[in-house]
Amino acid sequence: MKKILYMLALGAVVGCQKSEPDLLFGKTASERMEDAKQELRQTLSAAPNGWKLTYFTVKGFFGGFTILMKFDPNGRVVMTSDIENTFEPRESSYQIQEGQGPLLVFTTKNYIHDLADSSSPRDLMPSGYLGEFQFVYFGKEGNKLKFRTQRKDTQQFVYFEPATADEWNSMETYHNVATAISGSYYAKVITSAGAENYYMTFNHRLLTFTSMDNRDKVFETGIVPIADGLALEPALKIEDKSFTKLTSVPGTSPASYTATVDGVTLELHSLGDPSLEFESQGDKISTDFNALIPFGQDIFKNSPYMSPDFFRDFYTIDEEREFVSYEMIFNSATQMTLRVGYLFPGEHEQSYLTYNCTYEVRDKKLYITYVEENPELDAFWTNPDNEEIATLARQRLHNFIALSSEGLYIWKTPTTVFVPIYYIKSIAQPNYYFPSLSF
Template sequence: MKMKQLYKYLFAAVLILQLIACNDNTDAEQLFNETPTTRLNNQKTELSEALLSSPQGWKAVYFTDNTVLGGYTHLFRFAADGTVVMASDFDSDTDPHKSEYAIQVGSTVSLTFTTKNRIHLLSDSNNYPIPALRAKGYLGDFQFLYYGQENGEIIFRTNRNNQELRFVKATAEDWADLPKNLVMEQNVIGGEERPLFRLLETNDGTTTHKFDFSFAAATRFATSNSIESGYSVSYDLGIGYTPTGIIVSPAVEVGGQKLSNFTYNDADGSFTATGTGGVSAVIKYTTKPLVLTDDYKYLLAGQPLSWFGFFVDDYTIDSPANSPLLYAELEKVNAMLPAGQSIASIQIYANHSIGTFIYYTFVGRNPLQHHVTAEEDADGKKVILKHKSWNGNTTVATPAFLASIDKYFMDPEGLYVKAESFRLYYSDPVYTFTSASSPFRMTTWKLQ
């Protein structure tokens, strides 16, 4: 190639590069021709217009921390004068309440609820559901950083822990049906007539897996662990209520699909999420434990002393493993006692120097000992307690005020005993006693 032609090509290449650079600079100038203050003010206007654009306001299911807590539905109707009408399913008060809000500009644009309303129940550190969250509350926020809009939704991130929160357009039905969320809560908890044991069953279209399922109403949180040997999958699920079922977060992943919306079936108490290609997840009842243990053997003759205690004025009363039927029976006992008296504890002593007995203590009256024998149902992995005497007197009948609750410990079908994986504030191991033929379960500490 001649030198003259080479210079021509080099000149053309340099010219092209200069033109590209000019275009890039022009694009950059167009991109950054607004000052940071202008951009923030534009975002403020954008958010303000968005909040006012939905006739029925906005809905958010707020999972403050889905590793320990469930979701809380909030409805918002914003007004141009800086007021907001808000309702939530945090508790039985689902009525709308009016307060104030502001769109604030700092390093970013944020929506802040400036006067107290339902959303602040999640951020109050003095309002906590379990001892582990003492001084932390429900880990919620009342200031939300604006991150734009997508598919008609407003995207925020919480100021406290940078969690994404989306506002979706609410409907008139959302406001009218909000109290139904709390009806659904009772369906999730389960009535006295429902079996005590639940499982989560997943189907990826070809294979079914089963997991135990334990739900804590105070935190709206569930844990689910595989019961299959060699299959170590588990799910920790925050639960949010809807009028027709529940939302779980994080989603249950089955066969590569994420299932988060479960529909309730009142006929059998199940909740079902359905994907495509036969993929599904079902939370349903079963009449016996998924895994049977040998923990009942602590009560059999010849074993060392064991002492199990349930206490009305201590953390065992709040255990998520206690059944609704237990609480109902405690109320029956107290209703039958004279004024000023109440049941204080139920303790089970096995292989004590004076035998095996159920020890009932009270406020305002002397304790009672129900002496029993313990027989083994080896096939069913249960212990069957049989009456011997009250306070050593074989001729005394069961006191009338204890007859209703005591019969569950004397269940002819026996009792399941299980060491639980959780603790109740103290380090003492936790054991549950479950009637084999009824939905009665009591949580105890193993104190000896």
């Protein structure tokens, strides 16, 4: 009887214990979660210069951005970043909530939300950069804080590392580095077998390298500016070597970058004047396109390939009027049409004054010779009221031909606007150079 009573009592005690919340080290799961949240809050707010997140939202699709964050224990955070072209510190709110662990949530808008905005940048709508602003905390790894993103299709671990005071003053520099590289740069790979040059395009901080000699030879990597150069993610594979960083070369402006891995050297250089570094490619006239069309709109006016002298002397008429375009149309191996376009008032399409010319390619440079004016003119050009414009158009076409007296240098740039852009420069008057669409 005593044994039966003892077993009943023991069962009652065990049953009572099972009905209580699970205990570990004397605390319930909810108490442990609260402790973890408080620990994360204290860790975030204790860093004297805050934390740095280098965020590659989707590796292989975009490059990386740097976000600096300084937390206080009362739910406020100050950020700056190199995402935009503004860098002033912005204050917003954060919370540490419960998720699969302590969940850091940036609850009001700040720089980090720019990477999660599906409507920005416009050319990435409706997805944007696919970034996030909620991160599950996984603990410390050395002096870094380990978090995991939430979206399943882009889930990854990201790390907050201690920021420095200098980094808070570097965001504009980082942004300007990325902006400069998005202009006219090229890459050079040097091995024991020699050097190979690559066109370089830059889109959303993703670098694409295409061999100038072999279009099928293409490499890609994302970049993020760092204090002494560029970090590459994923690692750039060239000649079976992995490049994870390029170091800026002291004294170069615009900056050059370089790295050497096991005897293979990768260099990035600003193009400056391509005619000083690359031979002309006038031979592409017979293989790559039927027409070269220089346009005068602002997008081309502000191109690094457009000389102010050319824009002024060939497009500008006065403060209100300008010619729209020039066109070099290659009709055969020796015959071409050269024409200038102008948009007459009230019209929706430009009208052309046209010269018939001959051309030849010598030493890969283009030479143009005037033959005659095409007699088939729109009535606009024969209207006496438009005599001033017609006279000026003829003068500019003759001047255009004169630029080719010692040849026009032609080089395919790494830039495209739906079609490839070619850089064209007068050898006789090197202050005249301009970009052209190729068709």
